[in-house]
Amino acid sequence: YQDEVKAEEYLDELEFLAYTAGGEVLKRFVQKMEKPNPKTFIGTGKLQDVKNFVEENDVGVVIFDDELSPAQQKNIQKELDCKVLDRTNLILDIFAQRAQTSNASTQVELAQYQYLLPRLAGMWTHLERQRGGIGMRGPGETEIETDRRIVRDRIALLKDKLKKIDRQMGVQRGNRGALVRVALVGYTNVGKSTLMNVISKSDVFAENKLFATLDTTVRKVVIGNLPFLLTDTVGFIRKLPTQLVESFKSTLDEVREADLLLHVVDISHPSFEHHIDSVDKILEEIGSADKPTIMVFNKIDAYEAEEIEEDDLMTEKTKAHYTLEEWKQTWMAKLNGDAIFISALNKENFSEFRKLVYEKVKEIHTTRFPYNS
Ligand code: GDP
Structure with a gap:
């Protein structure tokens, strides 16, 4: 079952x-x-x-x-x-459909070719086996060899181009100075863009589709006189092709170089626990598992709790209306790092959320500038 x-x-x-x-x-x-x-x-x-x-x-x-x-x-x-x-x-x-900047489309194109290359090789082995694999130099093989060379050349070219973009983006990141950097991470469609919009009062594209965000957006945000940089990142997904993890390097660098992660979770999704695991796994892969993190449980307005009816043994799902204090008693609050429960859509518990972010950013800021504060 x-x-x-x-x-x-x-x-x-x-x-x-x-x-x-x-x-x-x-x-x-x-x-x-x-x-x-x-x-x-x-x-x-x-x-x-x-x-x-x-x-x-x-x-x-x-x-x-x-x-x-x-x-x-x-x-x-x-x-x-x-x-x-x-x-x-x-x-x-x-990803190819949604890539909007040259950076994003270059990264996707590289991932596509990297996906293709072993497949060309695979096709070749396949043919070789069919023909007995001894000393044949048929037209098919030459064709595939040529294809492979073209693909390899293209990959080298794209890697070069990405290196240049990476360097540029590295310089841009460097130019942002010593401001504390906060990155939104999370499974795709959990509400990262929505949250970005509410926090920074900006207008980032949000829609109910997977991967609405391909390029990172960086916004300067001020909470209680404390400025910091907030980055939106690409949504993670289960079985994200490894080619993509690799080629989205400059996007993931935003995460790698962040001082604080806001790990956003769609609590109304039936498999949100798997989503948390997938995101943690990717964070581990890019060496960012140990960063200070706030778990942001979003969409509490749509959360349905399972309740066992008294008169029969059926479980039924009903809308849960928990107070923040009640949320804080749940197992989710006891996961790694600090936890907050919000609805980005209705701005529920938003002042508490802002306060928590403020405190964490302040902490990092104070260790960085011990004499200024
Ligand atoms: P992203 O892929 O993580 O950036 O997610 P988006 O911000 O694009 O949001 C995905 C969908 O979830 C959109 O349809 C949003 O309107 C919806 N959404 C975001 N926050 C909430 C929330 O707090 N409650 C509910 N019910 N829906 C939300």
Whole structure:
């Protein structure tokens, strides 16, 4: 049962990703297997089901939640006779659509090529095996070798370009002086941009889609005469392609160089605990796990608590109206770092939130300028 719930949650997210990329999901298929079929990922019977559905409904794209091997992708595509994507493809596609600055599009393009390169290699091994792999120099191989060289050249070029951008951004960061730096981190769609808007009274693009924020925005914020810099970062997501983590270096540098992290959590989401884990994992990967952190539990207006009805054993979800004191008694308040419970939308508990941020920034500021304060 647990596995089924998990599968549904994963597919909810995949559906949301597909919607973000501009697609409409007609049907979901789930299959429980010991291990994936090496040729077609799913079993032959299931593949036939999918094929029938694709034909009957004139489906354009079939998306898999897991990463497919190049051979699997090819085999499935041949069988279904339509476009086949995996989760990484989809995420890269969304990033490509939403990249607005040359920095962002360069980072996405690099990630796309890095995703492609081993796949070209994979296709090559595949061919080699088919032909017996002994001393053949067929046209196919030359073609792939040429492709690989083109891709490698392009990767080198993009890396060069990014290095220049990185240096520029490093200089820009350096120019910001000694102000305390605060970075918003969190899973995608938790309300980071909304929070940024409310804190800095600015107008950052917020919408109910995944990855609305691709480029970092930096704002100078003043709370009680204390100025600091607030950065919005790209939303993290489960199974974020490693190519992306790497190529979004300059974006993640904002996190790396921050003095304080505001880890925003969408508490109304059924899998928010998994989201926290995913974000922590990425923070660890970029060496930022030990930074001072405030856990910001957002969307308390939409939080539904599970309650066991007295007359039957069914659990029911009802809107919870906790006071801040009650929130502070929950297990969430006892996670790493300080915790605050807010609604960025309704500005609930906002003065307490501001106060907490102020205190933390002040602490950092005081250690940095012990004689000024
Ligand atoms: P980001 O991807 O983390 O930057 O998230 P956004 O700021 O773009 O917000 C994602 C969605 O959540 C938007 O539809 C917001 O209106 C909504 N949202 C943000 N904060 C709250 C909140 O406190 N309560 C509710 N109910 N929705 C919120």
